[in-house]
């Protein structure tokens with residue numbers, strides 16, 4: 001059966017061809033000249049101290065549908081930063097997540113912390129788009145890429161000054177993730193094929209990930225108890241979207257999640 005991931009990847013390939021036809025790669029690459037330096041996404045997460053939050057700007061998703069009606073990326077970005085998010089993640093997929101590169105641009109302009117382009121990256125064209133839109137980091141999903149593609153996109157991201165966050169769900173993809181040189185590794189707790197979420201998924205994989213890697217637990221994090229459990233298991237950072245985006249008062253929700261008093 002075709003999974004949602006297969007469906008998204010198929011749609012993404014069409015989208016990439018359309019984007020290339022509208023704005024050829026050569027022209028897009030021209031915009032790389034004179035860009036300000038990227039912010040250091042890796043160092044921000046690798047720093048000492050309590051578990052770090054990558055707060056996600058996500059309007060909708062295939063599993064949840066519309067998550068938030070009242071949606072202003074710049075305001076949400078500032079709220080996240082003011083309440084102690086270390087980095088931001090911005091969904092840029094339009095078809096399935098109601099995101100956009102414009103949202104990324106607006107969010108990045110509103111804050112001083114590093115920002116990740118969250119999308120289904122299959123082609124180096126998307127890395128250039130990310131950098132031009134202001135991204136400091138990109139997500140690479142091991143389940144969407146062959147080992148060769150993963151390695152190539154990983155190296156190209158680094159060449160562009162982007163930090164790759166390499167995500168896996170399947171434990172069998174771990175060797176390819178480590179072989180490409182990833183030091184920032186995300187374990188998705190949500191199986192993108194079935195949408196099932198299990199927080200213990202990251203915890204079970206923890207011991208198989210080298211100590212010099214920064215480990216990010218992704219998806220399904222809801223409560224301060226979840227955060228404490230992940231922190232105690234040696235997880236360095238959490239990537240959280242839905243449970244924060246659903247709240248009327250996003251700032252207060254971040255405070256509660258991190259167990260820190262309001263600022």
Ligand SMILES: O=P(O)(O)OC[C@@H](O)[C@@H](O)c1c[nH]c2ccccc12
Pocket residue numbers: 056058118119141167188218219220221239240241242243
């Ligand atoms: O909204 P959640 O359950 O807090 O999850 C955030 C993030 O992990 C999730 O959006 C995500 C993780 N990996 C992805 C890959 C593509 C799209 C989305 C994702």
